[in-house]
Amino acid sequence: MSKVATPEQAKEYLNRFMEGLKRRNPGETEFHQAVYEVVQSIFPYIADKPRYHEKQILERMAEPDRIVSFRVCWEDDDGNVRVNRGYRIQNNNAIGPYKGGIRFHPSVTQSVLKFLAFEQTFKNSLTGLPMGGGKGGSDFNPKGKSDAEVNRFCQSFMTTLFHHIGPDMDVPAGDIGVGAREIGYMFGQYKRLTNQFVGVLTGKGLEFGGSLIRTEATGYGTVYMMENMLAVKKDGFEGKNCAVSGSGNVATYSVEKINQLGGKVVTLSDSSGYIHDKDGIDADKLAYVVDLKTVRRGRISEYAKEFGAEFHDGKRPWEVPCDLAFPCATQNEVSGADAKTLLKNGCIGVSEGANMPTEQDGIDAYLDAGILYAPSKAANAGGVAVSGLEMSQNSARISWSEEELQKLLRDTMKGIHDQCFEYGEEPGGRVNYLKGANTAGFVKVADAMLAYGVV
Numbered sequence: 001m002s003k004v005a006t007p008e009q010a011k012e013y014l015n016r017f018m019e020g021l022k023r024r025n026p027g028e029t030e031f032h033q034a035v036y037e038v039v040q041s042i043f044p045y046i047a048d049k050p051r052y053h054e055k056q057i058l059e060r061m062a063e064p065d066r067i068v069s070f071r072v073c074w075e076d077d078d079g080n081v082r083v084n085r086g087y088r089i090q091n092n093n094a095i096g097p098y099k100g101g102i103r104f105h106p107s108v109t110q111s112v113l114k115f116l117a118f119e120q121t122f123k124n125s126l127t128g129l130p131m132g133g134g135k136g137g138s139d140f141n142p143k144g145k146s147d148a149e150v151n152r153f154c155q156s157f158m159t160t161l162f163h164h165i166g167p168d169m170d171v172p173a174g175d176i177g178v179g180a181r182e183i184g185y186m187f188g189q190y191k192r193l194t195n196q197f198v199g200v201l202t203g204k205g206l207e208f209g210g211s212l213i214r215t216e217a218t219g220y221g222t223v224y225m226m227e228n229m230l231a232v233k234k235d236g237f238e239g240k241n242c243a244v245s246g247s248g249n250v251a252t253y254s255v256e257k258i259n260q261l262g263g264k265v266v267t268l269s270d271s272s273g274y275i276h277d278k279d280g281i282d283a284d285k286l287a288y289v290v291d292l293k294t295v296r297r298g299r300i301s302e303y304a305k306e307f308g309a310e311f312h313d314g315k316r317p318w319e320v321p322c323d324l325a326f327p328c329a330t331q332n333e334v335s336g337a338d339a340k341t342l343l344k345n346g347c348i349g350v351s352e353g354a355n356m357p358t359e360q361d362g363i364d365a366y367l368d369a370g371i372l373y374a375p376s377k378a379a380n381a382g383g384v385a386v387s388g389l390e391m392s393q394n395s396a397r398i399s400w401s402e403e404e405l406q407k408l409l410r411d412t413m414k415g416i417h418d419q420c421f422e423y424g425e426e427p428g429g430r431v432n433y434l435k436g437a438n439t440a441g442f443v444k445v446a447d448a449m450l451a452y453g454v455v
C-alpha cells in the first residue's frame with residue numbers, strides 16, 4: 001500500500017497487517033499482542049506519511065533481524081544431564097548495538113522473547129541513547145537450584161551465546177531470574193572464552209565494570225515517570241496509596257522511591273499470591289523483602305507471617321483500593337477485569353514497571369477512563385538507560401559518581417515523559433502516553449532505517 005488516507009483504509013491496512021503477521025508467526029500470541037499495541041496506536045501518525053508505507057518500515061520492524069536458538073546442556077548436583085533451550089532475539093540494530101535483557105523462567109518461549117525484543121526496540125529509542133533492541137533467555141528455572149547448578153547452567157548458556165554477542169554487536173543484561181549472580185557467572189565465562197575484558201553485559205558487579213544505580217534504575221524510573229505525569233496535573237505522591245506487584249528487582253526499588261517521595265505502598269506479590277499491609281511497607285519491611293527474595297529466596301507469604309499482614313493465596317493485588325498502581329512482576333498480570341476493578345476503586349494512575357503487564361482490554365479501559373497511564377516501554381526505560389550509561393563508562397574505562405548518574409536517570413525519565421507528552425497530546429488537553437511512547441520510539445528507528453535503504 002502506497003498511502004493510508006482515511007480511517008477506514010487505515011483499519012483495513014491494520015487488519016491485513018495483523019493477518020499477515022499471525023500467518024508468519026503462528027501461535028506466538030504474546031508477539032501478536034505487542035505488535036498490535038504498537039501498530040494500532042501509531043497508525044494515526046503515519047497515516048499521511050507514505051514514505052513509511054512505501055518502504056514497508058512496520059513490516060520490517062516486526063521481522064527480527066535474527067533469531068538464535070540453541071541447546072543448553074548442564075549437569076545437576078546429582079549428576080543428571082539436563083537440557084534447556086536458549087535464545088537470543090536480535091530484533092533491530094538501526095540505531096545502535098542490540099541491547100536487552102536475558103530472562104530465565106519456565107514460561108520463556110520464542111513468542112515471549114520476540115515480544116520483549118520488539119518492545120525493547122521502541123524503549124531503547126525513547127531513551128535517546130544509541131541502542132538497538134534485543135532480548136534473550138531460556139526456559140531454565142533458577143528457583144530451587146543450588147549456586148553450583150546455576151553456575152553450570154550459565155556457563156553452558158554463554159558457551160554458545162558468546163558467538164553472537166559483543167560490546168559493539170549485542171550487549172545483554174538481566175531480567176526475570178537473571179540478577180547479579182547470573183550476570184557474574186555469564187560475564188566470567190565470556191571473559192574466559194574470549195580472553196577479553198569488555199563491556200559485553202550490563203548489570204555487572206561494581207568490582208568488574210558495573211555502574212552505580214543500575215540495580216535501582218528500573219524501579220526508580222518507573223516512579224519518576226509517574227511523578228512527571230502527576231506534576232503535569234499539579235499533583236504528587238504525598239498521601240497516595242500505591243499498589244505494587246512483584247517482589248523482585250523492579251518492585252522493590254519502586255517501593256523504595258515511592259516511600260522517598262511520600263507515597264504509601266500497601267501491596268507486594270509473587271507468583272503464589274499477594275500481601276496487603278494496610279500500615280504500609282516502610283524501609284525496614286522492604287529490607288526484609290530484599291533479604292527474603294535475594295538471599296533466602298523465599299516466598300512473599302512469609303512477609304505476612306513476619307509483620308501480621310494479610311496474604312491472599314493465588315490472587316493479584318489489583319482488588320486492593322489504591323490511588324496509583326505499579327505492575328512490576330510480569331506480562332499480562334493485569335486483565336481487563338483487573339483494570340476495571342482498579343478504576344472502580346478510584347485508581348488515577350498506572351505506571352508499568354514490568355513489560356506489557358496489562359492486557360489490551362485493560363489498556364483500552366485506562367485510555368477510555370483518561371487516567372494517567374505510562375506504558376512499560378516508557379515507564380521502565382530507566383533500567384536500560386543506565387545500562388546504556390554503563391556501556392559508555394566501560395568503553396571510556398571510567399566510572400561516574402552516584403550523584404551524576406542519579407541526575408542522568410532523572411533527566412532521562414523527564415525526557416521520555418516529555419517526548420510521550422509531545423506525541424501523545426490530544427484535542428481537549430488529554431495526553432495519550434501510549435500513543436506518544438510508541439510514536440516517539442518509532443520515528444527515530446524508522447528514519448534511521450529509511451537512511452539505510454532496503455536492508
Ligand code: NDP
Nearest residue numbers: 175176177218246247248249250270271329330354355383
Ligand atoms: P525479578 O526476577 O527480580 O522479579 C520478578 C518478580 O515477578 C518476582 O516477584 C516473581 O515472583 C514475580 N513473577 C514472575 N512471574 C510471575 C507470574 N507468572 N505471576 C506472578 N508473579 C510473577 O525480575 P525483575 O524485577 O527484574 O523484572 C520484573 C519485570 O520488569 C519483568 O517484566 C521484566 O521484564 C521487567 N523489567 C525489568 C528490568 C530490570 O532492570 N530488571 C528492566 C525493564 C523491565 P516469583 O519469585 O514467585 O517468581
